[in-house]
Amino acid sequence: ARIAIFISGTGTNMAALLYAGLLETSRYDVVLVASNVPDAQGLEIARAEGIETFVHSHKGHSREEHDAAMEAALIASETEYLVLAGYMRILSDDFVRRWEGRILNIHPSLLPKYKGLDTFARAIAAGDSHAGASVHIVTPELDAGEVLAQAKVAIRECETPQTLAERVKYAEHQLFPRAVTDYVSRPYDARYVYERVRDIAL
Numbered sequence: 001a002r003i004a005i006f007i008s009g010t011g012t013n014m015a016a017l018l019y020a021g022l023l024e025t026s027r028y029d030v031v032l033v034a035s036n037v038p039d040a041q042g043l044e045i046a047r048a049e050g051i052e053t054f055v056h057s058h059k060g061h062s063r064e065e066h067d068a069a070m071e072a073a074l075i076a077s078e079t080e081y082l083v084l085a086g087y088m089r090i091l092s093d094d095f096v097r098r099w100e101g102r103i104l105n106i107h108p109s110l111l112p113k114y115k116g117l118d119t120f121a122r123a124i125a126a127g128d129s130h131a132g133a134s135v136h137i138v139t140p141e142l143d144a145g146e147v148l149a150q151a152k153v154a155i156r157e158c159e160t161p162q163t164l165a166e167r168v169k170y171a172e173h174q175l176f177p178r179a180v181t182d183y184v185s186r187p188y189d190a191r192y193v194y195e196r197v198r199d200i201a202l
């Protein structure tokens, strides 16, 4: 399958996906890495490996204009699936609907717990035994789509949000390529059929 990755920052998850995608047995190819942040560090990693990159700053553009530019790049690269890896922009509802069932995201919590920001501090403050990461399908509602896979990370006595964040990243780098592989390998009808059936039943 042909996948594109959107990033806004360091792109360590993008790198994990990219290098897993370069293995001979991979079920997907990373065909595009795109960012709304021109100096996002992850872009350099992609360029070094000869992967096509695309940059479009969101500054000075409406959400719809920005999304249209990003979508044009997806279409030009014949992307089948879009993977969000630390992409710090909310996609417009229309965009998500057009790509329904074809966008995955990684979120640093054990969803449905701790949607949104500051997930590590919230997990520690709540006295949780574990934090973790979730790979989920992107729907118009933030961090609310079907969860495809999760990785758990133990919270120690002395944990700070920073130490926890570091270990959750290690877990994310293992989880994300596997979850993407599983999703793009599903028989077509099995991808997203769950959400549709549920919508119809409601």
Ligand code: GRF
Pocket: 007, 009, 010, 011, 012, 013, 014, 085, 086, 087, 106, 107, 108, 133, 169, 172
């Ligand atoms: C990850 O922790 C991911 O869960 C969240 O953003 C972070 C991206 O980190 N959505 P990186 O840029 O992949 O290092």
